[in-house]
Amino acid sequence: MVRDDKPRGSFYLDHRGVDRRYHIITDSHxxxxxxxxxxxxxxxxxxxxxxxxxxxxxVG
Structure with missing residues (x-):
């Protein structure tokens, strides 16, 4: 996938779940x-x- 203004190459996405009240990361994938x-x-x-x-x- 190529997007404008993004570097080219192989990259990863980090999906995080965060506790709403304390902003603690509860999941990372x-x-x-x-x-x-x-x-x-x-x-x-x-x-x-x-x-x-x-x-x-x-969920946002």
């Missing part, structure tokens, strides 16, 4: 840059609900 940002989101949210028992209030 790396994907290749050519994967759409929305693809890992549901899986990562479900993982956090199972691991920490979070009640999801909002």
């Amino acid at each position: 790396l994907t290749p840059e050519n994967k759409n940002d929305s693809e890992p989101n549901l899986q990562r949210l479900n993982s956090q609900v199972e691991r920490f028992g979070f009640a999801i209030e909002a």
Whole structure:
């Protein structure tokens, strides 16, 4: 994938889950840059609900 004003080459995206109240990173997941940002989101949210028992209030 090539975007304007972005360097060329192989890169990765970091998807993070963050606690809303304390801003603590609760999940981090790396994907290749050519994967759409929305693809890992549901899986990562479900993982956090199972691991920490979070009640999801909002997703942004």
